[in-house]
Amino acid sequence: MIAGGRSINYLRISVTDRCNFRCQYCMPAAPFAVIPHHDIATYEEILKITRLACEMGITKVRVTGGEPFVRKDIFSFLERLCRMDVLSDISITTNGAILTRDKIQALMDMGIKRLNFSLDTLDPDRFAAITGRNRFERVWDAIMSAHTLGMAPVKINTVVLRGINDDEIAAIAGLTRTYPFHIRFIEYMPMGESPMEKQQQMLTTEISEIIEAELGPLTPMPHKANDGPAKKFQLQDAPGVVGFITPISSHFCSECNRLRLTSRGTLRPCLLHNYEKDILTPLRNGASDIQLKGIIQAALGHKPLFHTLGENMPKNIPISHMTSIGG
Ligand code: SAM
Numbered sequence: 001m002i003a004g005g006r007s008i009n010y011l012r013i014s015v016t017d018r019c020n021f022r023c024q025y026c027m028p029a030a031p032f033a034v035i036p037h038h039d040i041a042t043y044e045e046i047l048k049i050t051r052l053a054c055e056m057g058i059t060k061v062r063v064t065g066g067e068p069f070v071r072k073d074i075f076s077f078l079e080r081l082c083r084m085d086v087l088s089d090i091s092i093t094t095n096g097a098i099l100t101r102d103k104i105q106a107l108m109d110m111g112i113k114r115l116n117f118s119l120d121t122l123d124p125d126r127f128a129a130i131t132g133r134n135r136f137e138r139v140w141d142a143i144m145s146a147h148t149l150g151m152a153p154v155k156i157n158t159v160v161l162r163g164i165n166d167d168e169i170a171a172i173a174g175l176t177r178t179y180p181f182h183i184r185f186i187e188y189m190p191m192g193e194s195p196m197e198k199q200q201q202m203l204t205t206e207i208s209e210i211i212e213a214e215l216g217p218l219t220p221m222p223h224k225a226n227d228g229p230a231k232k233f234q235l236q237d238a239p240g241v242v243g244f245i246t247p248i249s250s251h252f253c254s255e256c257n258r259l260r261l262t263s264r265g266t267l268r269p270c271l272l273h274n275y276e277k278d279i280l281t282p283l284r285n286g287a288s289d290i291q292l293k294g295i296i297q298a299a300l301g302h303k304p305l306f307h308t309l310g311e312n313m314p315k316n317i318p319i320s321h322m323t324s325i326g327g
């Protein structure tokens with residue numbers, strides 16, 4: 001599938017809008033309604049849409065949410081996904097809080113080689129303040145289990161916010177000197193009706209300056225096929241990698257190979273544009289495979305050439321929070 005000159009081979013599947021955490025930057029500040037269960041795509045429906053998308057060129061899938069592991073029977077869904085031979089790469093983004101060592105081993109046994117954990121602080125009290133949950137130790141244990149079981153690379157996503165965790169930038173980057181982790185600093189994207197304050201946002205230039213001032217030079221690394229949008233660097237003598245994902249300061253739209261399937265069964269060609277195309281209703285109404293593929297193609301026709309978040313604020317802020325789209 002081609003969209004605006006870009007070959008689309010990567011599907012991000014959000015299996016749920018629900019989460020066991022309440023991260024300040026991801027969830028609405030005010031009480032909010034979750035999607036009713038009957039409006040959420042069943043696993044059967046997700047697998048069908050994925051199979052059709054694969055026939056059109058998708059080869060990589062990331063499962064996300066909300067928190068994917070809070071959805072019932074997620075392991076049997078993942079097993080079925082792993083049996084799709086056409087998929088060369090299946091990964092999962094998780095907060096890790098309910099991933100025990102045994103569950104991580106089960107994921108590895110079914111063929112999942114990569115997990116991305118989210119971790120914004122190394123301080124348990126601050127962790128509770130950011131996520132609304134006192135679960136630092138459990139998340140750290142899950143990360144260490146993934147590491148000691150041999151999952152490689154273990155990736156850690158860190159969203160940096162001024163006044164919240166910017167004093168830990170060097171400590172978090174410094175983990176790459178001890179562990180072969182890929183730490184990826186992600187620029188905060190203002191989303192939904194209650195975005196964080198503009199002055200809390202930190203751009204990559206500032207983050208990398210802090211790392212270099214405290215830990216020494218960051219040496220750029222060559223870009224490999226599975227790197228996605230991260231720009232990768234290494235600290236001297238570090239087994240791990242420091243990456244930056246820069247949707248705001250330097251967008252990577254011209255290389256974006258992604259299509260999203262939200263948990264309510266809509267196709268979203270761009271995270272930062274509100275356009276979504278419903279594929280679940282036609283599927284439930286008996287649309288043929290050819291018609292459903294037409295819907296996928298039509299959705300991609302709306303993939304913008306670039307996003308405008310950061311310009312003309314706050315008008316261009318996406319209306320949904322990350323948790324309901326699928327990060
Ligand atoms: N619950 C899982 C987790 O936290 O990894 C998966 C879903 S979460 C929405 C996926 C990623 O999106 C997380 O790494 C999170 O830090 C990131 N994220 C959420 N809201 C964000 C925002 N407004 N800007 C940048 N990243 C955000």
Ligand code: SF4
Binds near residue numbers: 019067095118131322
């Ligand atoms: Fe949940 Fe992940 Fe969003 Fe945190 S970032 S609230 S863990 S979906």
